[in-house]
Amino acid sequence: MRRVWFNGELKSRTLPLDPRDRGLLLGDGIFETLLVLNRTALWANMHLARMESAAKELGIGFARDAVDDAIAEILDDAPETHQVLRITLTRGGSTRGLGSNGGTPTLLITLDPFDPALMFQPVMLATSAIRRNPTSPASRLKTISYIDNIAAAREAAARGMEDALMLNVAGAVACSTIANLFILKNGTLVTPARDQGILTGVTRQALISAAGQLGIATEERAVMPAELLSADAVFLTNSLRLIRPVKSLDQQPLAQRDLSEIEASLCDSARLQCGRAPKA
Amino acid sequence: MRRVWFNGELKSRTLPLDPRDRGLLLGDGIFETLLVLNRTALWANMHLARMESAAKELGIGFARDAVDDAIAEILDDAPETHQVLRITLTRGGSTRGLGSNGGTPTLLITLDPFDPALMFQPVMLATSAIRRNPTSPASRLKTISYIDNIAAAREAAARGMEDALMLNVAGAVACSTIANLFILKNGTLVTPARDQGILTGVTRQALISAAGQLGIATEERAVMPAELLSADAVFLTNSLRLIRPVKSLDQQPLAQRDLSEIEASLCDSARLQCGRAPKA
Numbered sequence: 001m002r003r004v005w006f007n008g009e010l011k012s013r014t015l016p017l018d019p020r021d022r023g024l025l026l027g028d029g030i031f032e033t034l035l036v037l038n039r040t041a042l043w044a045n046m047h048l049a050r051m052e053s054a055a056k057e058l059g060i061g062f063a064r065d066a067v068d069d070a071i072a073e074i075l076d077d078a079p080e081t082h083q084v085l086r087i088t089l090t091r092g093g094s095t096r097g098l099g100s101n102g103g104t105p106t107l108l109i110t111l112d113p114f115d116p117a118l119m120f121q122p123v124m125l126a127t128s129a130i131r132r133n134p135t136s137p138a139s140r141l142k143t144i145s146y147i148d149n150i151a152a153a154r155e156a157a158a159r160g161m162e163d164a165l166m167l168n169v170a171g172a173v174a175c176s177t178i179a180n181l182f183i184l185k186n187g188t189l190v191t192p193a194r195d196q197g198i199l200t201g202v203t204r205q206a207l208i209s210a211a212g213q214l215g216i217a218t219e220e221r222a223v224m225p226a227e228l229l230s231a232d233a234v235f236l237t238n239s240l241r242l243i244r245p246v247k248s249l250d251q252q253p254l255a256q257r258d259l260s261e262i263e264a265s266l267c268d269s270a271r272l273q274c275g276r277a278p279k280a
Numbered sequence: 281m282r283r284v285w286f287n288g289e290l291k292s293r294t295l296p297l298d299p300r301d302r303g304l305l306l307g308d309g310i311f312e313t314l315l316v317l318n319r320t321a322l323w324a325n326m327h328l329a330r331m332e333s334a335a336k337e338l339g340i341g342f343a344r345d346a347v348d349d350a351i352a353e354i355l356d357d358a359p360e361t362h363q364v365l366r367i368t369l370t371r372g373g374s375t376r377g378l379g380s381n382g383g384t385p386t387l388l389i390t391l392d393p394f395d396p397a398l399m400f401q402p403v404m405l406a407t408s409a410i411r412r413n414p415t416s417p418a419s420r421l422k423t424i425s426y427i428d429n430i431a432a433a434r435e436a437a438a439r440g441m442e443d444a445l446m447l448n449v450a451g452a453v454a455c456s457t458i459a460n461l462f463i464l465k466n467g468t469l470v471t472p473a474r475d476q477g478i479l480t481g482v483t484r485q486a487l488i489s490a491a492g493q494l495g496i497a498t499e500e501r502a503v504m505p506a507e508l509l510s511a512d513a514v515f516l517t518n519s520l521r522l523i524r525p526v527k528s529l530d531q532q533p534l535a536q537r538d539l540s541e542i543e544a545s546l547c548d549s550a551r552l553q554c555g556r557a558p559k560a
Contacts, residue, residue: 004299006299011299013296014296014297014298014299015295015296015297015298015299015304016293016294016295016296017294017295017297017304018294018295019284019286019291019294019295019388019390020390021304023304024297024301024303024304024368024370024388024424025311025366025368025424026424026426026427026430027307027423027424027425027426027427028426028427028430031305058427058430058431058434059434084376086305088304088305090304096364096392098426098429098430098433098434098457098458099430099433099434099436099437108299108304110299110300112376129415130415130416130417131413131415131416133411133413133416133449135409135410135411135449136410136411136413136428137410137427137428137431138418138425138427138428141427143307143427144304144305144306144307144425144427145307145418145424145425145426145427145428146306146307146308146378146425147306147307147308147338147417147418147421147423147424147425148416148417148418148425149378150306150308150338150378150379151338151417153378153379154338154339154378154379156379157379169413169415169449177378178378
């Protein structure tokens with residue numbers, strides 16, 4: 001870990017954490033993960049707006065100015081190479097009890113090197129037995145309570161796959177453990193809608209915008225698993241890998257129509273913001 | 281917080297936590313909460329067996345001997361008054377990635393005073409919009425990923441209620457945010473079965489045993505919400521409050537048949553183990 005900022009200052013080693021911190025004790029917090037290109041955090045406003053909205057829904061204090069200052073401090077003199085910035089905000093320490101309000105929120109920001117070779121690589125998926133629950137805040141908000149995704153990722157790894165396809169409790173497609181999913185069918189991009197138990201990703205949103213600029217139609221709706229098998233292409237979006245084509249689902253090969261146009265449009269949007277293309 | 285034991289020693293203030301700790305970053309860990317009577321942790325073997333089983337399922341290292349030693353150390357010379365012992369075990373620090381194995385697990389044990397006046401008190405419940413998902417490890421195992429329960433507890437508090445009734449995604453009764461639920465009907469105790477999206481509580485298990493000794497029949501099955509309204513009594517069990525009668529659901533009063541026989545049997549079991557009755 002290259003740099004660690006914690007509650008007001010840069011730290012070199014361990015965190016002086018309150019033993020009552022509700023992030024550590026109860027997964028009571030939220031986070032964001034951002035790609036840093038050329039010392040600029042990509043789509044930072046969208047990430048921070050999402051974080052602020054989640055904090056508000058959960059009743060956790062969020063001081064946007066302080067977060068902006070901390071990000072500026074940790075990125076100051078950072079390497080120009082690809083980095084990953086993670087922002088973690090917990091409800092802070094409190095007395096016992098689920099409903100306790102917590103004290104001062106804990107803010108942890110870390111910066112790590114990121115290997116661009118991991119971007120845009122095809123991925124094989126296995127369908128997880130763990131379903132997404134649309135009534136759960138953990139499925140809609142980027143909270144620390146990530147154990148379902150972790151268990152699904154471990155289950156996929158045990159089957160030799162890099163990620164898992166997660167369905168929702170109604171049996172429709174939701175997402176992977178770390179990414180949103182799109183299918184391309186007859187020239188239209190289709191992705192599971194907000195009410196399908198998904199986290200609405202920043203790259204998902206950026207891709208929908210990029211598609212609009214290219215004149216590609218997009219649909220947000222319920223997607224059934226069988227639609228993946230008949231699609232012209234299936235791909236994942238997330239904030240670090242950006243786009244990854246899905247080459248197989250449960251060892252069944254999927255069609256792989258060329259995605260270079262949409263990929264180039266997304267990369268252009270990143271380059272315009274950061275002064276550097278994500279693809280080296 | 282009276283005492284804090286962290287990774288091998290008693291600490292007086294903050295924890296020197298690895299900034300990559302997966303408990304803090306991803307809710308990737310488990311915990312147990314135990315009532316301490318007379319310096320003895322109640323039903324400790326059942327709690328630690330459950331924790332070991334959850335650790336095994338999630339692939340987190342669990343060293344029972346080390347945990348036993350740490351508990352003995354933190355309870356040594358502890359006050360004789362009621363205390364609450366919380367054991368938290370995380371996957372430890374790791375490189376980025378959901379599927380990473382983590383390094384050495386983090387073990388945090390805390391001891392706090394507990395007010396016995398909070399036990400056995402009646403409670404009013406409000407039905408939560410957040411459903412329990414039986415396919416989720418977070419619903420079956422006592423993981424740190426507790427945000428659904430927290431959000432449900434906050435929602436109940438906003439409606440002036442102390443706890444929430446959580447249904448599962450099929451619409452059957454699961455539990456409260458911190459307790460299992462039982463109904464008494466025609467002399468039989470009925471509680472949602474293991475596959476209903478519940479954590480199988482230690483006090484739930486102790487109560488089923490106590491009922492057996494009293495010759496009271498118990499059923500573990502799906503329970504529909506309407507059954508609460510026609511029950512002779514409804515009550516919650518958890519490790520700290522032991523038994524709490526439910527006096528109303530969504531502001532509708534529930535029947536409150538006397539529970540003193542089953543309560544006395546549970547308290548006897550605790551007194552036999554700890555040499556002190558939970559009820560002062």
